[in-house]
Amino acid sequence: MTRPTLSLTKGLKAKSPLALTFRKGLRLPCRASILNSLHPCRARFLAFRISDFFRTSAFGFRILSISIVLATLDTLAADSPGALFRQGVEAYRSGEYTVAAKAFRQSAFDLPASGTYQNLGLAEWHRGRVGPAILAWEQGLWVDTFNTAARSSLQYARKTAQLESPTLTWYEVVSTWLPLNWWTWIAGGSFWIAVGVATLPALFRRRKAGWHQAVAALGLMLFLLSLPALFGVHTRCKIGFVLQRETPLQLTPTREGQVITLLSSGEPARVERARGEYLLIKTSRGHGWIPKELFARLSP
Amino acid sequence: MSLMLAQPRINLDAPVIAVATLDPSIVRPGEESIYRVTFNALLDSIAWPTNIVAPGLVIRPTASGQMLTMAPNSMEPRTTFNHRLRAEKPGTFVIPEFTVQVYGKPVKVPSATLEVSQDARAASASSQWLYLDLQKTNVWVGQSIQARVLLPAGPGGAVQGLSQVQLIGQGFIADPSAVRQSVQVVPRPGGRQPTPSFIYETALTPIRAGQIKLYAQGFAAGNRFGGGMVFASPSGLAGGGPQFNLLESDAAVLTVRSLPLQGELPGFTGAIGFFNMAPPTLSSDRMKVGEPIKLSVLLRGHDSLARLVAPVPPLSRNWQILPVTSRASTPANPIPAFINNGTEPVLLGAAKFEYTLIPLNDETEATPVIPFCAFNPETGSYYDLSIPAMPVRVAPSPVLADSAALLQAGDSKPKSPKEPVLGSLAVAPGSTAASLMPVQQRAWFPAVQLAPGLIFLAAWYWDRRRRFLEQHPEVMRRRRALRMLRRERTGLRKAARENNAAEFAGAALRAMRAAVAPHYPAEPRALVGADILPLLSPAPGAGNTGEVVRTLFAACDASQFSELNSGGGSLENLLRLQPGIEKVLAELEAKLEAQP
Helix, strand or coil, X not given: CCCCCEEEECCCCCCCCCCCEECCCEEEECCHHHHHHCCHHHHHHHHHHHHHHHHHCCHHHHHHHHHHHHHHHHHHCCCCHHHHHHHHHHHHHCCCHHHHHHHHHHHHHHCCEHHHHHXXXXXXXXXXXXXXXXXXXXXXXXXXXXXXXXXXXXXXXXHHHCCCCCCCCHHHHHHCCCCCCHHHHHHHXXXXXXXXXXXXXXXXXXXXXXXXXHHHHHHHHHHHHHHHHHHHHHHHCCEEEECCCCEEEECCCCCCCCEEEEECCCCEEEEEEEECCEEEEEECCEEEEEEHHHEEECCC | CHHHHHCCEECCCCCCCEEEXXXXXXXXXXXXXXXXXXXXXXXXXXXXXXXXXXXXXXEEEEEEEEEEEEECCEEEEEEEEEEEEECCXXXXXXXXXXXXXXXXXXXXXXXXXXEECCCCCCHHHHCCCEEEEECCCEEECCCCEEEEEEEECCCCCEECCEEEEEEEECCEEEEEEEEEEEEEEEECCCCCCEEEEEEEEEEXXXXXXXXXXXEEEEEECCCCCCCCEEECCCCEECCCCCCCCEEEECCEEXXXXXXXXXXXXXXXXXXXXXXXXXCCEECCCEEECCCCEEEEEEEEECCCCCCCCCCCCCCCCCEEEEEEEEEECCCCCCCCCEEEECCEEEECEEEEEEEEEEECCCCCCECCCECCEEEECCCCEEEECCECCCECEEECCCCCXXXXXXXXXXXXXXXXXXXXXXXXXXXXXCCECCCCCCHHHCCCHHHHHHHHHHHHHHHHHHHHHHHHHHHCHHHHHHHHXXXXXXXXXXXXXXXXXXXXXXXXXXXXXXHHHHHHXXXXXXXXXXXXXXXXXXXXXXXXXXXXXXXXXXXXHHHHHHHXXXXXXXXXXXXXXXXXXXXXXXXXXXXXXXHHHHCC
């Protein structure tokens, strides 16, 4: 019988270390940075313990345990989202807001997280960049609508900077009640549950019970109720924010276009279409073109 | 309506006549004369040419105006256009006749002749001019100054009044409420000896920085004076009917500077000049909570105060301050607007601001300080005019029992919504998402949503097939027979390779029985050789297959039931029949596969 061995493969580009293959030996694809971050003695100890562990434990439990170990290793890696988040927190506490913002931004790029966006907004706010701060907090709420800290920060920033919130339609307001993808899964799940409960008893030659119909009706109701919210999520993707102060809103998408008005940093707008390096946006103060680099959408 | 109907009508039906005059008609070389053309028509109806040309003359348009003169039973419009002419050389110069469109009809303007001679009298001595006298020519934006328009008496010492006096120019406003008319003996500008003159005074306020060029114009109204008049000196008035000639002055230039931004004090509302504030007064210094009082402030100054804006009161926790009411000098409440300061009259004014203050609690002991300041045009700096605090004594307001209950109930409610604060630093990343893009916009999402549908489709197909097979059991029997036939044939071949005759015979027998059973249908073990033979084809060579079947069944029966052949010797001969048995099995397999 081949004895399972642990081998950590260098240079693999797999994003997650949880992608492992169990063939003749155990191959654990993970980043080279994980290896580099480990001390040789620690690596040998870990290999010994894992190989010993494999001989004695059940296979499913082994996989679960290895996943936990790899997730921990990934968290410990220097450029992992978790490590970047910690670096950002330390930099923020020491008052280095630029370093903190950079770390939080990279962490959020690798793994969008509500708390990361909350901290990114705080760092940008202390740097005096109102637009990026408001964008970060909005994205934090976009990921997790229950993030009260981001919501409070957003209200504070808008009150302080005299900015208005995006004007939402009723179905967009409904879509803000739950996080980003919940409505999608609720709609998909409830629809297929309704279809399944309505059809499967007949396929399996079971008598249709009352609870079958109740579940089907409930699923259909949930599906229908979630449709407006789904549409709201779709339309909210077009909302974005001005990143710089006194950004010109132009009449035409040209470099010499006539300036209609100047927009404040953090002012909300809706993207209607794009042309070259310009976006046609609609704000409460007008309707015109803005350079792409001066505007960021909620959902890039 | 009756007042409108009582007005005499304006005579627009009379034939339009143009009169061209020169004032004076004889001038010296280089002097200016006024070319005046008068129509008995409305100003807007005349298409007056902008460029009038005459050989040897420099002509430039100046004043123009319209007035209505009284005629029997009607009012006659009178419109005048002035031009200034100048000739550098002596001679006679003619402004030729030309045509002007009035009310859409052509009207001829007669020619006029100007004589230029070295022997002529000075133009200023022989014609009527207006003089514009500005109190100051270097001022700040917003600073009010006095402007005087003088019409000296004519050669006979007769003084004429002026009608419709206007200051023409851009970048200033003239205050109609500060107009004052008088007849005085004053020296003409230029240092000439005092002459009785009609004086029209008003306040002028520049509203933009830079050079402002302006001049005055007005109609000579003879002995008709409109509005209040002051005759400060005895002088003769012009007799006869008025000529209503449009007179004008030379242009004056006003240099205006912007107010400095440095040193501006709180409460600046545009007050420029020299102001004195009298001590503010309170309608009462004892009051109860909620009881309004009046705070009056009187400002005096050497400038017009008509446009003085009251300072905005500050927000106070203890006081509610209602919008201020201001009042300038009025005849009912005389606050001096002008005084004659020796030989040069100056503007004087006063303004009164009245604030209504309501104490909100009994904790306050004084009125709030209201910041205010003004700009000193002489020094070019701001100075403080803040309204000081006034001591007061505020008593608690008696509250009725019901009101107290309401106030108590109101206190239990939150006084103000919770103020938003900057959120705290998150110590963990919190909820995550794979991407900021919603899943429904990703490429794989439709496939994921279709997967349950495909599963349900497969289940439906499976159920349909199952129901079909339940209604057609022969399909299952034939399929089962085919499987058994193939399995036994494999065993048959294996037994043949191993020379195991008994196993060979048994496999062949089972295979044939299994292949034939669905055709009846019957239990395979109940079938005999006679049941198989009808299913074999009668084609050439069928005899051999039948023989093979019979031999096989006979040998098997013999081996199973006869004691003579119990050693299995006859079975060993069956191995030679393998090709024939294969052929029978192939034929039976084909029949099974062929049936629907």
